[in-house]
Amino acid sequence: MKKYLAIGCSLLLFGGVTYAATTEPVSKLVHSVFERTVQADSMDSLSTENLTLKELTTHKTSNDYSKLIKTSYIDFQVVKKHQEAIDKLTQRLKQTDFSAIMKTFGNEKVGIIPENDKHTGETYDRVGLRETYTRLQQEGEQFFGAFFTAFPEATLEEFEDHFNELIFVATYLGKWYDIQIGEASLWTLMYFDGENLTEDNKWQIDNLVLLAEELKKDNYEAILSKNVGNAFKNTKVYSKFTGKAYYELIEWFIEKETGSTDYSSWFYDYFNGVIKIDTTLTKEDNVGIWNRNQEFKDNLPYLLTQTPGSTLNIIESYRLLIMTSGKEKEEDILNAIRTIKNQEAFFYRTYDHKEEVDNSIGQLILWGPNEDLLNEEEDYGKNLLLPSENFKSHDGSGAIGKHQYIALQRSGYDPGSIAHELGHSMNRLLNAGSEFLTTFIYNGVRNKAAYINMYADGQNLQYPSFYPINSDVKQIQNRDDLITMTKNSENFIYAMDSVIADVVLEMPLSEQAKYIRKVPIDVESGVMKDHTNPEASVNAIPLSVSELEAMNLQSIDDLINNGLVIMEPDDANNNILANGGEGYGTPLTYASYFLVNGKTLDHTHRIINTLIAEDGWEGFKKFNDVYANEKKDLEEKSILAFRSGLNDPSVTYRTYTTDKYYENRKNVGEKGLKTMSYRDLKKTFENYINDFYEVKQNLYKSYLTITDSFKSDVFGYDDSTLKEVSSYDELYDVVTADPKATISIISDLEVPTNAKEIKNFEGNLKGNGHTISKGSKALFSTLKNATVESIVLDDFTLQAQTKHTGALANQVEETKIGDVHVVNSTINIKNGLQASVGGFIGEARNSVISQCSSQGNEIIGSFAGGIVGYGENTSITDTYVYEGTMTGNEVGDLRVGGLAGNFISGTIKNTYSSADIKNGQGFIGSTYSYGTPSIDESNSFSIGNVDE
Known part of the structure; x- marks a missing residue:
């Protein structure tokens, strides 16, 4: 497990005044959370035992937004000399509506609230400066006093010649850079005292006019609130910060005013919302909020401008930040943390290359759901998602995930959806690909199937009515458990399907035709036939009596060689190869006498169980690596990848399937199952052959208990x-x-x-x-x-x-x-x-x-x-x-x-x-x-x- 530097715990000084609180400093509060000493390679930070959250924010140095202009920036002797100009400009500012200012910068920028929101179709302001402009109007006299203090040689005419530009720049900087540390204010420094930010250490009114011109570029795109973080990347005005982002300017200001680079501790005290931290996070693993996901820094303009009493909540855990409204139940938040921790810990336990797990997860950010962007009482939506135009939560899906972020939507804090999207976020792990790992985690579509539970603990986090191989993620403690339990589960399903074949093959042909269908699969390579034809059908095809007669089916080998499947007569869903097909695992519905390469058929993933049952995640990765890098024809590439994953230079999809059916039909025939003989099992399927899907599912549930989640095999009637x-x-x-x-x-x-x-x-x-x-x-x-x-x-x-x-x-x-x-x-x-x-x-x-x-x-x-x-x-x-x-x-x-x-x-x-x-x-x-x-x-x- 990678380790990171702990956040600093020293007190910071502002001009002789202690930075930390007057009661309990953040450094002490953080230290109290991290009471335990841990070993260098411990997994304590991934523990979900006694998981609780503790608030870190103190609001002790927060901006209360009571004043935009500090009187310390005003020289009242200078003001007297310019009082007439100040009075005229103050009056003009009061009488000028913001829309008149905006005309200099194009029309007002209006956006449309996206689909899947309570306010869909309504408009919103994409610039977001009106409130700050109102503050500037209310403090007009102080603003112009500060202006003439900074530029004592300026004239009334000079300001009036560029009135709109100078007022807009003041509004823009006052909105997004109103960061106050002690008596220092970043926006006033940038407006009145900008030489600190220039290479030539000079600052004139012309710099502000030039800044206004820079904000007009690209059809005024720079002034949009969503672009604040990069507004000055190409600036010539603040030449010391050309090519830098918003957060780098904030870091410079913090260090300038405090003498410290402990930006995390500063943020805990300054943020007007609420930050809570997972109490199991150790000192060794806490990187500090400032050093987490880059999206945190990208969103600093909206985080640092939250007003007092903000309901925006940020939750910190191991490798994880959660952004949320604060209205959610704490148990939902804790379960989201449990889901992600359990899944990461699972891979640490079962896969030897932990650095690959580290790299695939990185620092994750989870965006809470929101469908109420204009709600004035919800700062998460109104004052974070809306100004940043972060509408990931509004595309109507259950949730979405990519590398290092998950956005929750219609499914809310459903643990299964979070686990599924974490698979997307971990896309690079095992070279699995976008869907190949992800959909194996969580069965979200048609078929009921057996697969590995990577996140649920059976208590706080539970599967719905699906069929995980292990009921509790902690039951799989190492690579050997992973292989043994998956193999025993696979063997059980092969055994049941072999008995189903015995029952159906004893029927007359007219009855067999109700159950047996043909799948368009090349049984040697596991690739769909006619795969180069985008119009080719992936459906199982019913067979006529004459077709069955020509096949002369006598054994399971004949079913395999012909690429056949046995289905309930009433099952009209013949789509068993594409999305919704094998149910992201080994089917507990129809009996398949073939094995598919799921790389070519999205969501058809019994092959993952197959590879894990033989060589764990290492076999799965070898399969993926060869498939990704081999340049041969699809059929040959598929077979080569399969051979690599199984460490067998001669195996094919057909020979593997044949061997598995032979082995497990022999075992069930000679030994029976633990609770029933072969004869009883066959009789059960005979009695319920029209409903054999449910028989398979009930037997599987029963043997989950009997074998302690398949830690032992199912055979041996006792x-x-x-x-x-x-x-x-x-x-x-x-x-x-x-x-x-x-x-x-x-x-x-x-x-x-x-x-x-x-x-x-x-x-x-x-x-x-x-x-x-x-x-x-x-x-x-x-x-x-x-x-x-x-x-x-x-x-x-x-x-x-x-x-x-x-x-x-x-x-x-x-x-x-x-x-x-x-x-x-x-x-x-x-x-x-x-x-x-x-x-x-x-x-x-x-x-x-x-x-x-x-x-x-x-x-x-x-x-x-x-x-x-x-x-x-x-x-x-x-x-x-x-x-x-x-x-x-x-x-x-x-x-x-x-x-x-x-x-x-x-x-x-x-x-x-x-x-x-x-x-x-x-x-x-x-x-x-x-x-x-x-x-x-x-x-x-x-x-x-x-x-x-």
């Missing part, structure tokens, strides 16, 4: 992990002890009359065809990420329930239910209550129900159905309701149907109901939703009697 139960009490005890258990019921069970309710289950329940009977409440209160298979619930009586209910569960989410049957049961909601009641489930979300039945049940409620009371984003297939009665109770707004009470989204296929319906509809009671219902329904109907 009977000791299977909990066998033969009574309800045993079932209760096992689930209570371990809600994620794998359970096998080995005999029929009767629920005791005093049975305790099983609260929550997230594991795998195998009923083995056994019956559970005589329950008086739902078997489970909730099911989440669970699997329930092959069980019969008989003679359940759930009377006068007061909440959503069903014989199997009150509520389920992301759960698979197969070969489950509810028979001869009575379930009803207490009269007068609106709650969902179903033969199986009260409320079902994001779940799969397949090959199930409800037989001879009596169900009563306001939202009532034979299978579910309420269904959302749920699949019900190959399932039926046989006889029985569904009855709407006496509550209004009844939604009663044979299959479902209220069903708003999902799939219903190959289902029927012969139940009698009272006060409801035949099949689905209602599809009412606050949004638009989205139901894919086919071959489903009701034949029962309906009494509305």
Whole structure:
């Protein structure tokens, strides 16, 4: 880790007066933040333990803007000699509107507020001098007194000949250079005493007139507030500063007046906004605010002209500045810091070349979101972003990032968006390229995929419903962890996809045609076919029976050699090679029997997992380096890069894929998974083959826990992990002890009359065809990420329930239910209550129900159905309701149907109901939703009697 010089801590003197505060100096305050002593190579500054912020600003030498002209610049003896001229000029200044002054410098410069702002389309002043001009008018007599003091030989006529120019220059300098240190004022020095800034040490009125001419150049572009930082780079007036920027003049002034070059400490005391510092930042790693991102210095004109009480906040952390309005929650700011620190620390731990991490990050600046540029109470927008015309936060994206800056937009302080944009900012790391590293960090598009979590800690920072290989970034402590965990994750997905291939290849050709599609990929080189044609399709193409017959597919090798993919029949998104394709990682949706070079197909990044699983970041970098530097044809270059990344001189994309499938099909076939045999796994995919995406995702989530984020592999069926139960009490005890258990019921069970309710289950329940009977409440209160298979619930009586209910569960989410049957049961909601009641489930979300039945049940409620009371984003297939009665109770707004009470989204296929319906509809009671219902329904109907 690079180390930098600590900021100075000495007191500064102004003409015999101590610079630091009268109570606690900044130097002492900074020292109190950095109490701990650290070793030279420690990572303490990247710690997020006990992360807090401490304010550094003291405002003890701030400019209060009470006076533009100090009386110390006025010689009252000189004033007497010029009193008549001063009176006339003061009167003229009071009577002259600023627009008249501006006419000498072209028309007034007006900008338009950009899109994505509360004030979009409104105008704003791009020069920003009116307020200072008003101050000058109010202090006109003092200004002209100071003028004639500085130029005692000047005449009234001489000033009036250049009135507009001289007044404009005073206004311009008074606005942007009103920096006061003790009794010294930079703008008055520049206006009245400019010889300090010239090579010949001379200063005349002609210099001010010449300065006005310089400001008129380039169609008056120099006077725009956004150009202040470079306004004098080509100046001949201030010849000592020709070619220099705004901040260099400020540094000269600070050193001149204080004798110190500790610009950071000066800024802490002078800034009228608020600066807070990350308390874990060590003395060794604190470079001082002045030495951070160049954008800090570029924005000094707007930072140093903040007025007292400014709400602008600047946050300092390791390698990081955050500019923000101050209205954000502190926890959002802390999480932004955590995100960036975690990601940087992750690379330090897992990549040996730490200097490359240093160089790729540099000194980062993060711009907080803003969509209210004209808000007078928001100094961040009105007095920083607007005058600098920094509209990075207004292009309508979630956020944007480039080297050493991130601008937050619509996503606010979302940690995932910050991590994604940090990838852009670290573009040069590993020679990865703009998207190749970035999109691997955060899955923002279509497919659910497995990839490395580089920033989330599982507590303050969490992933949404995605599938990181590691739930906590700290689980990967070194390069070996990175390789092991990625390889085990990859092997698991290869194993699942190999079993999916077994299931589909056993189907007749007419059924295979529903699942198998061809991808336009060259399987040897991983490059899209016809890649030179910009119009070429990247879509997977369905195959006809005759095409499949000609291929004569017998094995996984045949799938690989033909570049094929297995997809759910209803998946209409064939774009699996371009943006939104493989989901920035290894897909947990379709099963791909090919490997793509993601360099040629944006966002198709399973290859990153592939390279890391073999040789860590070093393999990934070797791949990138060869690909960037090799001059051969694309196909050959792709193969050479792949061979370099894998340290294998003969491998191709096809041979690698073939070997991985062979290895993992062999392991799962011979060893099974830790919690299920090959036979059980295959049966699971057979039962849910139309919904195998969700099966893959649920299994992956389960094995994240079982393997401690893939620190161990997934293979080796172990009977000791299977909990066998033969009574309800045993079932209760096992689930209570371990809600994620794998359970096998080995005999029929009767629920005791005093049975305790099983609260929550997230594991795998195998009923083995056994019956559970005589329950008086739902078997489970909730099911989440669970699997329930092959069980019969008989003679359940759930009377006068007061909440959503069903014989199997009150509520389920992301759960698979197969070969489950509810028979001869009575379930009803207490009269007068609106709650969902179903033969199986009260409320079902994001779940799969397949090959199930409800037989001879009596169900009563306001939202009532034979299978579910309420269904959302749920699949019900190959399932039926046989006889029985569904009855709407006496509550209004009844939604009663044979299959479902209220069903708003999902799939219903190959289902029927012969139940009698009272006060409801035949099949689905209602599809009412606050949004638009989205139901894919086919071959489903009701034949029962309906009494509305």
